[in-house]
Amino acid sequence: MPTETKQELIRKIEELGEAASSSMTVMQLKALLSELKTSAKESDxxxxxxxxxxxxxxxxxxxxxxxxxxxxxxxxxxxxxxxxxxxxxxxxxxxxxPGNPWDKVNFGKHAECNYKDILETHRSYGQWVIQTTKENPTGAHWRLRRLAQWLEENWDTPVRKGPEIRSLTRPSSSRGKSSGYQPTAQDLADLRREMMEPHSDSSFVKVNPSDSEQELERMKAELEQLKSENAQLTRQAERSKSRKEM
CATH class of the missing domain: 1.10.720 (Transcription Termination Factor Rho, Rna-binding Domain; Chain A, Domain 1)
Known part of the structure; x- marks a missing residue:
């Protein structure tokens, strides 16, 4: 069996939600990986x-x-x-x-992301998930509720990267206008603050002030699309419930 490299060991440790330094020896990395695999969190x-x-x-x-x-x-x-x-x-x-940092979102625009990705790089989306669940705690789809619960429990946990701004996909204008959803003043204020305030983390994606209005429009369109996607999930749940009661 081939020997695992330091990079492979670090990757496996990070997949378990922990950080590892490249200065650690192979033996130290193997010991840390063994501890994580036997932890209660990993067992769950x-x-x-x-x-x-x-x-x-x-x-x-x-x-x-x-x-x-x-x-x-x-x-x-x-x-x-x-x-x-x-x-x-x-x-x-x-x-x-309970949710795990490496669980897949499995719905919406960020379906392929892990829970930790939402916490680390899509915090505005995470705020929407939490707020939408609070507004409709029984009607929201269970995937949305589960993610919201994990985000609330881990919202103040230190993250290694700042909010991701430029990776947001621009939705088509027809889809963005269909839902009629308007983000609140607080939503826009939070987004503006994230884009304009300085960040010490070198991994944060900086946005020039001149681009702020354009990015706000992108975020507004994405919020509209997310509202539409949640409504679709809710309708699917209601149809399933109706078939059960028939």
Whole structure:
């Protein structure tokens, strides 16, 4: 078996939510990695992964998936399809485990991001997630609620990078206008402060003052699109609930 390099060990440590210095020896890095793998936090992470793997395996046959749902006290109807039952069990399993920095968002524009990415580089989006969940705590999709809970619990945790500004994707004008959502004055004030105030962190992406208005418009359009995406998730949840009650 090939020996792991220092870079590989550092990457694995960072994937577990911890930082490692390049000045550490290979033996020190291996010792730290071993400690992290046996920690309670890491055990919780793998517990969720194992349950989701079991769910994926059970979903190959409806009868097996129904048996798993029964074991977990997840209600369903005989007319429910495999994807519908899968969604119910996935929600139950995921909500029983606390969020992890390396969990995937799995919805919206930042679906491919990890939870920690939202905290570190998309904090304005994170503020929207938290606020939207507070405004509609029972109607918001469970993925949104789970991310919001983790963000609130870790919001003041020191991060290694400042808010990312220029990486935001410009949505099309037609999609941006469709939702009719208008960000609050506080939203715009927070965004302006993030762009204009100096940051000591060298990894922060600086924006020239002359670009501020353009960036504000981009952020405004993105907030509008996020509102539309959450409404779509909510409608999907309502349709699923309606089918269950029929």
């Amino acid at each position: 992470r793998f517990a969720l992964q194992n349950k989701l793997q079991a769910l994926n395996k059970a979903a190959k046959k409806k009868a097996t998936l129904q048996a798993l749902a029964d074991d977990m006290n997840v209600s369903y109807t005989a007319s429910n399809t495999i994807p519908q039952i899968y969604a119910k069990v996935e929600e139950k399993v995921s909500m029983e485990h």
